[in-house]
Amino acid sequence: MEPYFIPFSTGARGCLGRNISYLEQMVVLATIVHRYEFALPSPEFQLIRQEDFDLLVGELPLKIWRRELSVDTVQP
Ligand code: HEM
Incomplete structure (x- = not known):
């Protein structure tokens, strides 16, 4: 059902914040991956x-821990 997943809608009244949202998602994801190990x-x-009316995902047992940041990766 992936072709029918249109979270920002489409057309002239589609979401104006779509590209801001992509940028925010990238920053959030990059920050999480930068700070944590999985x-x-x-x-x-x-x-x-499981594709249903919505996309259902099963359990995702993840171990997550904070990365050791070295001195040169820490922002002042
Ligand atoms: C995950 C984030 C977001 C999702 C899923 C989302 C989704 C949507 C959807 C479904 C619509 C309705 C489009 C329609 O009526 O057909 C919409 C409209 C709109 N969104 Fe977003 N949106 C998001 C983030 C944002 C952000 C960050 C902004 C602004 C910075 C924004 C600004 C707007 C505006 C102004 C409209 C009205 C557009 C119009 O009626 O012409 N959205 N959004």
């Missing part, structure tokens, strides 16, 4: 996706 239970782990 590990799945095993390299073979498969995420269950």
